[in-house]
Amino acid sequence: MKKYIVTLTADERQALLDLISAGKASALKLAHARILLKADAAEGGPAWPDDRIAEAVEVSVATIERVRQRFVEQGLEAALVRKTQARPSRQRALDGRAEAKLIALACSEPPDGRKAWTMRLLADKLVELEIVPSISDETVRRSLKKAN
Structure with a gap:
């Protein structure tokens, strides 16, 4: 049983389709858009299972779960882009x-x-x-x- 169900509005679906058809975004953003379109459980959406999406988009099931969760909790834009780091990787020892x-x-x-x-x-x-x-x-x- 999936914890985070993706239900796209018609506007969101169209925006994702436009993004994919233009092909002018990063590979990560396009992959996340494809994941959301395939996972769409709204009326008329394909609602594919995660393992089928993983095979089609060539990502891991864990990636699909994270994209689903980010879409439900933070919205469409957050699900498409990479998470920003909370802090820099490391502090320089010598300035x-x-x-x-x-x-x-x-x-x-x-x-x-x-x-x-x-x-x-x-x-x-x-x-x-x-x-x-x-x-x-x-x-x-x-x-x-x-x-x-």
Whole structure:
């Protein structure tokens, strides 16, 4: 038993048909439009089962379930487009100022008893100088490689 039933109005159905016939949208948007048209349980709609839609549109059943749910809960436009991320994937460890300080530190004289700076020494020094709260030596290496 399906939890989210798609019932399109005549205007929504026509908008989806126009979108598909134009073919000027992203592949994801067109696939979601096809899913909604095939899942339409309104009067005159095909109301295909999810496994048949998955085979026809070449997506997973889970994708169809998510599109159905988004259509019922948030509407047509939300079902057609990709969800926006709530937050950025990751925060940068070193911004421009911190990178400049790292480069200046790497170009300076190494600590007493050392011939050269190591990545670990640079990372520890950045934390000691309170430039960053914590940082890995791999991040230091990547930043220096990018700057070089």
